[in-house]
Amino acid sequence: MSSYIRDPVGTGVAVLIGIVFGVTLAAPMLPTHLSLGLEVGGDRITALLVLGTLGLVAVPVGVFLLYLLISRME
Amino acid sequence: MVTSVEAAAMLAAALMGGLVARLAVPTRRTVLAAGPWTVTAALAVVAARMGAYDALAVEISSRAVIAAVAALATGSWAGSIHLADLRGLAYRDRYLAATGSAAAVILGGAVLFQADFPPLRLAWFVIAPTAAALLAAVGYFLLGLVYTDALAELRLAGLYTLGAIALDGVASAVVVEQLGGTRTGLVTTALDWLAGMAGVDPFLWALLPGHVVVGMAFVGACGWASKRSHAVGLLVALLGSIAVLWAAAVLLVATVLLG
Numbered sequence: 001m002s003s004y005i006r007d008p009v010g011t012g013v014a015v016l017i018g019i020v021f022g023v024t025l026a027a028p029m030l031p032t033h034l035s036l037g038l039e040v041g042g043d044r045i046t047a048l049l050v051l052g053t054l055g056l057v058a059v060p061v062g063v064f065l066l067y068l069l070i071s072r073m074e
Numbered sequence: 075m076v077t078s079v080e081a082a083a084m085l086a087a088a089l090m091g092g093l094v095a096r097l098a099v100p101t102r103r104t105v106l107a108a109g110p111w112t113v114t115a116a117l118a119v120v121a122a123r124m125g126a127y128d129a130l131a132v133e134i135s136s137r138a139v140i141a142a143v144a145a146l147a148t149g150s151w152a153g154s155i156h157l158a159d160l161r162g163l164a165y166r167d168r169y170l171a172a173t174g175s176a177a178a179v180i181l182g183g184a185v186l187f188q189a190d191f192p193p194l195r196l197a198w199f200v201i202a203p204t205a206a207a208l209l210a211a212v213g214y215f216l217l218g219l220v221y222t223d224a225l226a227e228l229r230l231a232g233l234y235t236l237g238a239i240a241l242d243g244v245a246s247a248v249v250v251e252q253l254g255g256t257r258t259g260l261v262t263t264a265l266d267w268l269a270g271m272a273g274v275d276p277f278l279w280a281l282l283p284g285h286v287v288v289g290m291a292f293v294g295a296c297g298w299a300s301k302r303s304h305a306v307g308l309l310v311a312l313l314g315s316i317a318v319l320w321a322a323a324v325l326l327v328a329t330v331l332l333g
Binding site: 007009010011013014015016017018019021022023024025026028029030046047049050053054056057058061064065068069 | 143161163
């Protein structure tokens with residue numbers, strides 16, 4: 001059942017479906033207005049630590065999605 | 075008692091699961107690809123505990139949330155497989171991983187920004203999976219020395235299953251020893267009970283080698299079953315990793331965000 005053609009179109013559609021379902025599940029919690037306020041924790045060091053930690057979580061997820069989109073290995 | 079909402083969600087999940095079971099055969103990649111949706115289900119349960127779905131006219135229980143997420147996961151996978159089928163391609167496990175990752179990122183972000191918690195606690199979301207991955211690598215290497223066939227059968231799926239069991243231990247230790255919670259994950263509860271039978275009240279970080287041994291035994295058993303019947307071993311690994319990872323993720327996320 002395995003094929004070795006990469007399939008960015010199908011994976012892209014799957015990502016879009018996931019985004020739609022994610023927004024559906026998160027709908028009651030989405031903010032009604034957007035702001036770029038980064039005032040977490042009060043001081044600068046805490047804000048930097050928080051951003052660094054979020055980056056440590058977000059970067060692997062981003063790399064994984066890129067891998068799914070362009071990888072030939074299946 | 076099962077409420078009507080739960081019954082409807084479970085029926086939808088069963089229907090979609092049946093549809094997927096007709097379209098797809100579990101492979102080693104399915105075990106890994108189910109991970110993102112497992113985390114999404116855990117996040118949705120935490121969101122329900124935070125009262126995110128209280129505005130809905132019906133009462134939403136954890137069971138209804140799990141069944142609804144399972145229905146979304148299997149339904150979107152069945153849809154993606156059907157789309158691939160229309161384009162003349164074989165089905166892919168990566169569709170399941172892609173839909174799940176996107177949903178987990180959005181729901182996780184919404185939950186993070188909704189909750190009010192000390193931001194430095196976010197570090198546990200990095201520490202716990204890293205520690206679990208290190209333990210899993212050590213355990214899988216040791217398993218490879220004593221039962222190489224399991225590695226040959228399961229490859230990354232075995233490492234992932236072992237990692238889910240190690241995360242159970244790390245998350246429980248973080249929750250109980252560092253954050254002052256009381257709840258523990260599935261495997262930790264069993265090990266804690268065993269230790270209690272022996273008259274010991276264990277320090278949970280000290281139970282981690284026990285998790286590695288349990289994980290090695292479970293993955294070894296899956297490998298043994300997989301050698302006899304490929305689908306059975308993979309199905310056991312799939313269901314086991316989903317259950318353990320879901321419980322550990324709910325435990326960690328709920329305690330870090332809600333205290």
